[in-house]
Amino acid sequence: MKLFTRYNRINLTVMVLLFLISGICYYFLINYVLIHELDEALEDYRERIENYADLNNELPLISSMDETHVSYTVVEKSKKHQHFQSLMLTDTIENKRHNYRQLTYYQKVKNDHYRITLAKPIEGVKLLTRTVVIITIAMLLIVITTTIVLNLVILRRLWQPFYLSLAAMKTFKLGNKQIPDFPATGIEEFTYMNKLLEDTINGAEADYQTLKEFTENASHEIQTPLAVIRSKLDLVIQEEGLSEKQTLALASIYSGIKRLTKLNQSLLLLTKIENHQFAETALINLEEKISEKLEQFHEFWQNNQIQWTADLKPSCIQSNPELIDILLGNLLSNAGRHNREGGSLSINLHANKLIIENTGSLNSLDTTRLFRRFYKEAQHSQHNGLGLSIVKQICDQLGMNIQYEFSGNLHRFTLNWD
Amino acid sequence: MKLLIIEDEKELSDSICSYLNSEQFSCETAYDYDSALDKVVINDYACIILDITLPHGSGLDILAKLKAMNKTEGVLIISAKNSLDDRIKGLNSGADDYLSKPFHLAELGARVAAIVRRKSFEGKTRIAVGHLVLDLAERILKSEKQQIALTKKEYELLLYFLSNKNKVVTKEAIVEHLWGDDIDMADSYDFIYSHIKNLRKKLMAAGCPDYIKAVYGMGYKFSIINQNS
Numbered sequence: 001m002k003l004f005t006r007y008n009r010i011n012l013t014v015m016v017l018l019f020l021i022s023g024i025c026y027y028f029l030i031n032y033v034l035i036h037e038l039d040e041a042l043e044d045y046r047e048r049i050e051n052y053a054d055l056n057n058e059l060p061l062i063s064s065m066d067e068t069h070v071s072y073t074v075v076e077k078s079k080k081h082q083h084f085q086s087l088m089l090t091d092t093i094e095n096k097r098h099n100y101r102q103l104t105y106y107q108k109v110k111n112d113h114y115r116i117t118l119a120k121p122i123e124g125v126k127l128l129t130r131t132v133v134i135i136t137i138a139m140l141l142i143v144i145t146t147t148i149v150l151n152l153v154i155l156r157r158l159w160q161p162f163y164l165s166l167a168a169m170k171t172f173k174l175g176n177k178q179i180p181d182f183p184a185t186g187i188e189e190f191t192y193m194n195k196l197l198e199d200t201i202n203g204a205e206a207d208y209q210t211l212k213e214f215t216e217n218a219s220h221e222i223q224t225p226l227a228v229i230r231s232k233l234d235l236v237i238q239e240e241g242l243s244e245k246q247t248l249a250l251a252s253i254y255s256g257i258k259r260l261t262k263l264n265q266s267l268l269l270l271t272k273i274e275n276h277q278f279a280e281t282a283l284i285n286l287e288e289k290i291s292e293k294l295e296q297f298h299e300f301w302q303n304n305q306i307q308w309t310a311d312l313k314p315s316c317i318q319s320n321p322e323l324i325d326i327l328l329g330n331l332l333s334n335a336g337r338h339n340r341e342g343g344s345l346s347i348n349l350h351a352n353k354l355i356i357e358n359t360g361s362l363n364s365l366d367t368t369r370l371f372r373r374f375y376k377e378a379q380h381s382q383h384n385g386l387g388l389s390i391v392k393q394i395c396d397q398l399g400m401n402i403q404y405e406f407s408g409n410l411h412r413f414t415l416n417w418d
Numbered sequence: 419m420k421l422l423i424i425e426d427e428k429e430l431s432d433s434i435c436s437y438l439n440s441e442q443f444s445c446e447t448a449y450d451y452d453s454a455l456d457k458v459v460i461n462d463y464a465c466i467i468l469d470i471t472l473p474h475g476s477g478l479d480i481l482a483k484l485k486a487m488n489k490t491e492g493v494l495i496i497s498a499k500n501s502l503d504d505r506i507k508g509l510n511s512g513a514d515d516y517l518s519k520p521f522h523l524a525e526l527g528a529r530v531a532a533i534v535r536r537k538s539f540e541g542k543t544r545i546a547v548g549h550l551v552l553d554l555a556e557r558i559l560k561s562e563k564q565q566i567a568l569t570k571k572e573y574e575l576l577l578y579f580l581s582n583k584n585k586v587v588t589k590e591a592i593v594e595h596l597w598g599d600d601i602d603m604a605d606s607y608d609f610i611y612s613h614i615k616n617l618r619k620k621l622m623a624a625g626c627p628d629y630i631k632a633v634y635g636m637g638y639k640f641s642i643i644n645q646n647s
Contacts (some may be wrong), residue, residue, distance in 0.1 A: 126525040141427070155457035185480055220499065223518075226519070227427070228430045230523075231520075234522060234591075237636055238437075238586055244635070251635050251636065255589060261520055
């Protein structure tokens, strides 16, 4: 829900409630005032009757011209108190039932006790109700329209800097080194918000930069000692008369160094992909590229008795050559390495799709963790578990979609692109 | 022929030196930008092995100075930065080849030999292998009487061995050289054995002694008395 919608909803509900309550209050208040006025008029009337009775020792004649209905009833005993009541009476002239306010009191004239009722029509209650309702509705409409217009024009304009900042934030991507441009605003809160955003972004960017540089520098720094170790090993094996034990130890060292080198290169590669250091693109003939890779791999597969088939249709892609090379290398090398002796491997290239299927372990890979860094099927594996993570990272970078399926004992990786 | 190794990591420089030092090559070393520049200006080398990150300067600047002086030395860049960008930058600045650290010394040997061959004029397209001759232009092995057909891999293998004569070369280095380092199967290098076996057979059939010696658990050594032809 949008801020304005939310705000309007609350605002309008409150307004409607407020106006209803105030309408009701008005009604009762005005009603009360009117009745009070009537009561005073009736009391005035009573006083006049009493004065008349005191002077003339009789009750005045009832005038039918007066709108006040007066009636005298002889009763046996007077009561002290007077009381007011509202009731419906039939108007004798109009012959319509009408709301009246009636004062009842008792008076003794000469020796007789009278109960005197004075009734005046309560005028204008209908009118009053109607007026109040109309005014309330009219005011409501006016307020609603005003609110909506206000929101549309003023609020939207007021909140404009906020939305501009939002839009600016949307373009921001960590590692792009581009700080979003927040428009200057005269509103203190927004200025404060923009400043906070800017500071946060600058901080994050600086941290990210440090981290990136750290990974990159660490990897580079590791390369040199690795180069030293490897070169020394290459010299040591030139020595004549190495014992069998020494040779085996050296072979282990070689293999360790190789893994370390590979790991380091993979980490460096991941960092570089994340840094978008592979931006330039070229038109790549995938059919040709895959054929080259097959040329490179097929001997290794043959050696492991892997039956492989390739169905390559012409396909070209505008992409980064280095990344495509690494992507294909990783996928094909995985398909061979995680295969079993006498297994099968098939590569299908369509115009916008590449499918690589291979036999291997009899269970599906863990699809939730498959593309995570350092994911390994078996912990003691010689591989660093970065291969698929690199594949995924490259796919993301190149805007390709990669899916893994396991069916019919085949592990299948499908790549789609536009 | 003289080689110059410009590399600030002394240990690595020493390793390269002792590996490449032979009847054919003698190595000089420079550990920083200024001493490297001095040596480059005064002497002529068959090949310069150049690290990019040096104390007090960049290897690329040395390369630029070389080109400005119209020197024709072959230059092999060795760098810790393995990226296409750096590679292209280096090669565009006039380097002949680019090798990223860490590398096998055998690979370095092969690259240096290739550069030296390319730089030392026409006559060097033929390498003697005992009484046989490997013709690099035609990519075939010839004896006096006949031509010995080699597969692409056998040819590359033989050339690699010849560039690292009398040195133990690991299977790993051979695989990386011939198949690229994508082929990353942690332990099994068996499939190179058939190529070695075939090459050895062909050489022996042509009347050569068994040049290719297996070194237990390690790799192979191509032992041949250097005729320096």
